[in-house]
Amino acid sequence: MPNASSEAPAKPSRRSFMQNTSTLAAGLALAPGAIRQAAAADTWYGTWGAAPAGPAPAGSYLSFSNQTLRLIAHGSIGGSRARVRLSNELGRASVQIGAVWLGLSASGATLVTGSNRQLRFGGSAGTSLAAGSALLSDPVDLSIPAQANLALSLYLPGSVQAATVHDAAYQTSYVSGAGNYAASQSISSQRTLYSWPFLTEIDIGTTRAGATLIALGDSQTDGLRSTNNANCRWPDYLARRLQTETGSGALPVGVVNRGIAGNRLLGDADNTPLAGKDAIERFDRDVLATAGARFLVILIGINDILFSSSPDANLASQITYGYQQLVARARTRGMRVFGATLLPFEGYEWYSAARESVRQRVNSWIRTAGAFDAVVDFDAAVRDPSRPTRLLPSRDGGDHLHPNDAGYEAMARAVPLSLLTS
Template sequence: MHELSPVPPSGRSARPARRNFLRAGPLLAASLAVPALPAHAQSGAGEHWSATWGAAPAGPPPSASTQSFTSQTLRLVVHTSIGGNRVRVRFSNEMGGTPLRIGAASIAVRSSSSAVLQSTLRPLAFGGQSAITIPAGAPALSDPVELSVPAQADLAISLYLPGSVQATTLHDMALTSSYLSPAGDYTSSIAMPVSRTITSWPFLTEVDVDGPASTLVAIGDSLTDGARSTGNVNRRWPDYLVRRLQGSLGAGGRIGVVNRGISANLLLNDYATALVAGHDVLERFDRDVLATAGVRYLALLIGINDISYSPSSNPIPAADLIAGYRQVIARAHAHGISVIGATLPPWEGFVYYTPAREAVRRAANSWIRNSGEFDAVADIEAALRDPQDPARILPAYDSSDHLHPNDAGYQAIASAFPLAPFVAATTPPLDFLNRY
């Protein structure tokens, strides 16, 4: 697990009236509609895809901690947000230095542990072929397959890796148990034998389903990745947001939610010695946001690591963070994506807290709340702070490190997101749906 571990140093015009209106949140949700977005190029007649699950690829890890597989099958477990009748899967060798050979792959609805429901098991193909070699630095998208994918269900994606393979591209902190077989191709097995479990997602970055829906991408650091939440029960704040959207908006809650948080990630910088923490948000934006199927919304919760890793007595200026936020907003708006900015949480008592760093956090939060440059604001600080000591996280929400929330705190973060921007999201324009 990589959660804020020490790392060595190495616009659009403001619209405050609209932003403040959307900040009013859930009570206005039933009466608001989202403006139509600009037209986009079509990718294929009748092809309407939205991401139901995703994770941000990172790596390569240090050689001493790189996982190796030898002619084995990975069965990777993921949890959907929305359902559909067809599905496709995105794999990644984007951080790899050599070609990645996938000898066979399949997808199914999981029943329990490493077992799947037999009636749902489907082989995956790539251009009609059962195997594919993904070049170094590239992703690959499977052919669509017919499969009834339920909302909020576990899927098992299995891939057989012939020969010796190193997991140079992965999402390190899955908080979900996946499975590695003994030697052999078990992609078509209902109950796969297990040699060991893993808690990362090698080579897997997205699952898409068909049908009219929009996608929200949540991008950030360990706070979005779900550090210190309970494993195997999906209690990161994006997971809670899925349940809230579907529970509060009914049919209007058909919005795919994709978690692109990476523990220890930054807005402005990355470090050659800690690439498992991912490239910075400005660098990975096109891959992790724009390339997500059906993306229409972006939730941005990032910046506390930029502050934490800067000098304790002379930290990064808030103006640098604000310039980064403005770049994210501008690049998202250029593609018709609405951006919800999230304030940085209270953190007094955390190991990297200093008064000088705290001043930067407060200045950044003031800008996020009051600039009018985001389309909406989720006030995470207000949701988590202790009313008796506002610089600290409420004890009932504190995982014990005074920054990362516990499960109840992550639920409070999800509850802080206004629902207004998502109303009518189930019927986006067809030109938008045909983007991917």
């Protein structure tokens, strides 16, 4: 989804989305020795996640040198064990990691007393993230409550350019002055971050059977125009509903947000690398490789419509065929897949009757084709009943394309919890 400084729609990438996109973008590897520990651990589920993108355009990399990052992430479900997934999948050079600690965030860059735990990789305190790779840490004992704010402290001993990053965090994180402060309860922040470099998933281990829901999408899932540091994206609201509106015996469901602002279903935005690889290309990494993946909500395609130079019935057919590809791949892993209708956008600067016609065709197919296990009607949740081609003003984030907090909450309430509790 374009941000506030959108440019005119670019010509879609000529790279076909039907090319070989089924291989994982980069190997997800357990460090030597971690395999034995992971095999003996509890069952794993994602409590938090973000989709990596990059590398950033030349001259706009995040750079660090002998500094500690304290990255804040809001979890969904709780457990008694934890591990993290670090990624350099978009990098072209290896990244040295000096130390990694995980604790509970109290406020700002300060941790809950006694909660910080050192993470290891094959028993080693540090590791190297090779270019194009990702690593899971060894498991560690850590009691994590549901809806906890987590703090991942990452010491980078050398000079590093963060080529792999989730750009639109809507969450403040912190960068220290020179030195290793990963084990410290509090760090003095030299500057703040509003993105997540290197960190792509936090998993919890538990003896209780559960599941993970992955929200796959663009900026309407990433949370553009939601309130910073308030966790008001629609997946956040859904995670809270699962905690407060289901009984103690209900299946615990972690919610992992794999939305990327600007992302498309069918092709990459060549001039905006932080919009990520298209959903079909990144699907294995961001969906199938997520711990405990069982449910999938697909809300993507509006950028394919907005940036099309020839929005017509053929584009609608390409989008619906892309959905069928995602559904088929998810079902090879036994996942249940829910199709979400595309939100209205009349009033947005690139709105046109032709683009609206494509959206209507796609939504009609989502509702009637029977391709999904269920349909989540986000369109109906946020549209203006008196003019269904636009967002309800009280749920409009201001650009007529992205909801505000109330709109994101309405979207979460459109998800029947009965779909996720059995």
